[in-house]
Amino acid sequence: MRVALAVPCYVDQLRPQAARATLTLLERLGCTVSLAFDAPCCGQPMSNAGAVADACAGAGAWADSAQPFDHVVMPSGSCTHHVRHQLPRLVADARGTHAARVTYELCEFIAGPLGMPVLAGRFPQRVAMHLGCHAQRGLRAGGSSELHQAPSGAMHALLSGLEGLSIVPLTRADECCGFGGSFAVGEPELSVAMGRSRLADYTAHDAEVLVSSDPSCLLHLEGIAAHHGSRLRTLHIAELLEEATR
Amino acid sequence: MSARDAILTAIRAAQVPASPPASAVARPIAEDDLLPQFLRVLSEVGGAGIVRGAHQTVASILADALPPDAEGVVIARGRFGVAENAAVYVDAADIDARADIIRAEHLVLLLPVTALVPTMHEAVRRMPDKSACGWFLSGPSKTADIEQALVIGAQGARTLHVILEPA
Amino acid sequence: MLADEHILMSTSLPVLSHPDAAKAFLHDGERAAWHDDALWYVRSKRDRATDLPEWEALREAASALKAHAMSRLAELLEAFEQRATASGIVVHWARDAAEHNRIVLDILRSTGVKRVAKSKSMLTEECGLNPCLEAAGIEVVDTDLGERIVQLAHQPPSHIVIPAIHWKKEEIAQLFHTAMGTPAGESSPDALAGVARVHLRDALLHADAAITGANALVAETGGVVVCTNEGNADLGMHSAPVHIACVGIEKIIATRDDLGVLLRVLARSATGQPVTAYTTHVTAPRAGSAMHVVLVDNGRSARLADAEMRSALHCIRCGACLNTCPIYRRSGGYSYNHVIPGPIGAILAPAVNLDAHRTLPFASTLCGSCGDVCPVKIDIPAQLVTWRERSAAAGMLPAGYATLFKRLGPLLASRTRFNRAGAWARRLLPVLRALSFLRRLNPWTRPGRDLPVAPAESFREWAKRTGRLS
Numbered sequence: 001m002r003v004a005l006a007v008p009c010y011v012d013q014l015r016p017q018a019a020r021a022t023l024t025l026l027e028r029l030g031c032t033v034s035l036a037f038d039a040p041c042c043g044q045p046m047s048n049a050g051a052v053a054d055a056c057a058g059a060g061a062w063a064d065s066a067q068p069f070d071h072v073v074m075p076s077g078s079c080t081h082h083v084r085h086q087l088p089r090l091v092a093d094a095r096g097t098h099a100a101r102v103t104y105e106l107c108e109f110i111a112g113p114l115g116m117p118v119l120a121g122r123f124p125q126r127v128a129m130h131l132g133c134h135a136q137r138g139l140r141a142g143g144s145s146e147l148h149q150a151p152s153g154a155m156h157a158l159l160s161g162l163e164g165l166s167i168v169p170l171t172r173a174d175e176c177c178g179f180g181g182s183f184a185v186g187e188p189e190l191s192v193a194m195g196r197s198r199l200a201d202y203t204a205h206d207a208e209v210l211v212s213s214d215p216s217c218l219l220h221l222e223g224i225a226a227h228h229g230s231r232l233r234t235l236h237i238a239e240l241l242e243e244a245t246r
Numbered sequence: 247m248s249a250r251d252a253i254l255t256a257i258r259a260a261q262v263p264a265s266p267p268a269s270a271v272a273r274p275i276a277e278d279d280l281l282p283q284f285l286r287v288l289s290e291v292g293g294a295g296i297v298r299g300a301h302q303t304v305a306s307i308l309a310d311a312l313p314p315d316a317e318g319v320v321i322a323r324g325r326f327g328v329a330e331n332a333a334v335y336v337d338a339a340d341i342d343a344r345a346d347i348i349r350a351e352h353l354v355l356l357l358p359v360t361a362l363v364p365t366m367h368e369a370v371r372r373m374p375d376k377s378a379c380g381w382f383l384s385g386p387s388k389t390a391d392i393e394q395a396l397v398i399g400a401q402g403a404r405t406l407h408v409i410l411e412p413a
Numbered sequence: 414m415l416a417d418e419h420i421l422m423s424t425s426l427p428v429l430s431h432p433d434a435a436k437a438f439l440h441d442g443e444r445a446a447w448h449d450d451a452l453w454y455v456r457s458k459r460d461r462a463t464d465l466p467e468w469e470a471l472r473e474a475a476s477a478l479k480a481h482a483m484s485r486l487a488e489l490l491e492a493f494e495q496r497a498t499a500s501g502i503v504v505h506w507a508r509d510a511a512e513h514n515r516i517v518l519d520i521l522r523s524t525g526v527k528r529v530a531k532s533k534s535m536l537t538e539e540c541g542l543n544p545c546l547e548a549a550g551i552e553v554v555d556t557d558l559g560e561r562i563v564q565l566a567h568q569p570p571s572h573i574v575i576p577a578i579h580w581k582k583e584e585i586a587q588l589f590h591t592a593m594g595t596p597a598g599e600s601s602p603d604a605l606a607g608v609a610r611v612h613l614r615d616a617l618l619h620a621d622a623a624i625t626g627a628n629a630l631v632a633e634t635g636g637v638v639v640c641t642n643e644g645n646a647d648l649g650m651h652s653a654p655v656h657i658a659c660v661g662i663e664k665i666i667a668t669r670d671d672l673g674v675l676l677r678v679l680a681r682s683a684t685g686q687p688v689t690a691y692t693t694h695v696t697a698p699r700a701g702s703a704m705h706v707v708l709v710d711n712g713r714s715a716r717l718a719d720a721e722m723r724s725a726l727h728c729i730r731c732g733a734c735l736n737t738c739p740i741y742r743r744s745g746g747y748s749y750n751h752v753i754p755g756p757i758g759a760i761l762a763p764a765v766n767l768d769a770h771r772t773l774p775f776a777s778t779l780c781g782s783c784g785d786v787c788p789v790k791i792d793i794p795a796q797l798v799t800w801r802e803r804s805a806a807a808g809m810l811p812a813g814y815a816t817l818f819k820r821l822g823p824l825l826a827s828r829t830r831f832n833r834a835g836a837w838a839r840r841l842l843p844v845l846r847a848l849s850f851l852r853r854l855n856p857w858t859r860p861g862r863d864l865p866v867a868p869a870e871s872f873r874e875w876a877k878r879t880g881r882l883s
Contacts, residue, residue, distance in 0.1 A: 009831065012835065012872045013838060013868075015868070020872065023881075035882045039826075040831035043826075045818075046818045049775075050774075054819060061826050146786045172453070176778050179778065182775065183778045186811060187740070188856040188860050190776075192860035192862050193439050193860070220862070222863075223857070226863040227862055249507060253708070256715070257717060262717060267671075269473075271474050272470065330677075331687030344699050347647070348648050348691075367673045368673075370676075378697040378699075379693070379699070382676070382692035383692075388642050388690055389558050389559075390575075390642075391575060392602040394451055395602035400609075400644060401613050401614055401644045402644020402648065403644065
């Protein structure tokens with residue numbers, strides 16, 4: 001299957017290993033991956049903050065880049081949510097509709113268009129799972145505690161399929177980590193307090209690894225963990241799956 | 247223009263599009279589970295329920311259930327009870343004064359065991375038409391306003407007993 | 414007094430933006446964690462009580478009945494008024510808070526009322542009724558225990574259902590000792606509530622008038638519905654010669670069937686109980702007494718006219734969104750500077766004054782939890798985003814945002830500009846990481862969060878170098 005890899009702006013610059021792992025993983029699963037996706041940013045940072053006018057140029061360029069493809073994969077739940085739900089308002093024509101229709105978050109893509117192939121892999125660690133709120137309650141990519149749903153969904157299934165991996169139960173299964181885009185610097189004390197609370201939950205349940213489908217949540221949680229000298233290993237889901245299936 | 251006219255005019259000017267009423271909500275609850283559920287929930291909300299045995303009277307039950315010097319005991323008839331939340335419906339037409347219900351220190355409600363309905367959906371349909379005043383009473387008064395600690399017996403009744411009359 | 418630190422709505426202190434208020438609240442980390450845990454506990458109780466197979470169907474029905482009521486609002490209010498009036502209730506209409514206060518004051522004055530017992534009504538808080546009555550020489554006792562605590566402390570409520578959630582029992586003990594002469598140090602909730610019971614029953618049974626709110630008005634029956642756990646509303650309204658129910662116009666529902674749905678979702682969402690201890694449905698005053706209903710607009714008809722925002726009127730004031738909100742739990746009700754705090758407050762307040770409340774729509778990560786617990790399915794996150802967009806359009810974004818996004822927009826839209834800026838940012842990062850004095854200035858690092866380690870290459874640079882990208 002031919003897919004385009006659309007690398008989120010901050011992943012390109014600050015966490016390229018998540019994009020490299022996504023590329024490796026998709027090729028390992030038999031996809032032909034094009035890196036010819038030129039637009040750097042889908043416009044989410046501006047759009048979420050209400051700065052619609054400032055988001056339009058980026059969103060438009062992004063929609064243009066998506067035009068030639070039937071499948072665009074992004075290693076980010078929040079970016080995928082933006083493209084699916086907000087971008088068509090910013091690019092209110094066929095390009096926008098097309099972009100929304102063909103864009104998938106990585107785990108969604110593996111479970112959906114790729115038909116959920118068995119990922120034979122091994123990862124004998126205690127893993128705390130953090131979907132990220134835009135994936136969790138935006139894309140409905142996993143069960144939500146508010147709706148009395150147990151953890152579920154594509155990322156959960158992919159992790160559960162790995163030998164030796166145990167997903168640790170948490171006190172607050174899906175509370176927000178506190179990144180929230182501009183919130184991270186607009187309400188910094190709250191942002192860090194929320195992140196510290198999540199990290200304490202992972203530690204209290206003896207998690208060795210934190211895995212997330214959202215690299216922005218990871219940047220935020222890693223920064224707090226590093227500041228407090230935590231030994232918790234933090235991985236993007238692509239990085240974990242790639243490592244487990246080598 | 248009066249305030250009434252101004253408000254109604256403003257509301258109509260909002261031109262809210264038509265919106266259908268709610269559909270009925272289906273809910274699973276077995277007939278033979280009504281009494282056990284009612285009693286269980288009543289206990290959970292701090293009340294006590296008992297089905298009057300053949301050898302018992304209301305007075306004998308209360309002699310056991312309440313302290314001997316209990317003051318402010320009010321006994322009232324309930325029209326029906328609700329299994330999902332242990333509420334008993336009391337209508338003001340069945341009591342002397344509305345204040346009696348609320349001033350009671352110890353509230354005792356009498357209810358036929360056959361007069362239990364599953365949920366509030368059935369309960370609201372059984373409320374009498376043209377009732378001047380009625381209550382759904384579920385357990386004694388309570389508060390959790392101090393550090394979320396549940397205290398039974400707030401401004402209203404300190405205890406609530408439901409004595410069910412067998413079929 | 415420990416609780417003084419939390420009096421951020423006192424007129425003698427400057428009004429803080431939400432971020433500054435949150436920073437102040439979080440300064441006492443232990444207390445903030447205690448507050449957070451207390452509210453999470455209420456959220457957990459809600460989760461257990463709403464774990465019904467038909468819960469989502471109930472939410473759908475509750476949402477539908479509210480939308481239906483709003484679509485027939487004028488007609489339903491008229492039907493209610495007609496039935497209520499026929500049963501002997503006097504119905505008044507108030508365009509705004511001032512008119513509401515004037516109407517209530519006139520009723521009280523005309524009947525020579527000197528002492529009022531009030532049960533919880535956020536509507537009366539919204540209208541600022543208490544200070545108005547007190548200025549007219551009328552004593553007002555708030556008879557909900559939580560409300561009485563904050564009243565004795567001269568504070569507003571910090572939560573719409575649990576007014577004194579921010580008070581520790583030792584502090585309440587001290588407050589009662591000062592205000593009512595209870596033994597110093599007696600801080601057991603049972604003892605404190607016991608003292609309050611005697612004091613509040615006395616106030617309620619001897620009041621000249623009882624003022625309540627209403628959880629619903631039922632058009633089909635002409636009924637006023639009041640729900641409490643403490644029984645204080647009933648003690649007042651069935652004892653006092655005058656009962657005044659103050660109600661927002663949005664509280665009306667069409668039928669008794671709708672009442673059934675409402676009563677199934679309200680307490681489960683608010684306190685995690687299947688129903689409140691007392692649910693009163695009254696359609697007529699008792700013989701020899703007077704009953705009034707004051708219907709209040711105060712911005713509601715304007716909200717109704719705002720198609721994107723009108724569903725906020727569906728709110729049944731259960732507080733579930735407050736309890737689930739990680740921001741509310743960790744910044745407290747006063748940080749919102751509005752009578753209604755939390756997520757619902759953040760979408761109501763900007764309609765009152767967008768400029769004054771410009772930081773509220775941004776006091777959110779848009780995590781979506783509030784929308785998911787709302788029993789009437791108000792899409793709070795969508796309205797937060799709408800307020801952000803309106804702020805941007807009106808030039809009222811919080812400080813710095815507008816400039817930031819104006820710069821970021823074109824930069825993030827152009828591949829070449831982005832590549833260049835990114836490369837510079839990665840070169841700058843190690844410098845920023847090394848200069849420790851900058852930590853305190855940079856909002857990312859200020860509260861204890863490291864900047865990321867800059868990768869040597871961006872993904873695209875790697876792809877070009879390894880020949881994956883021409």
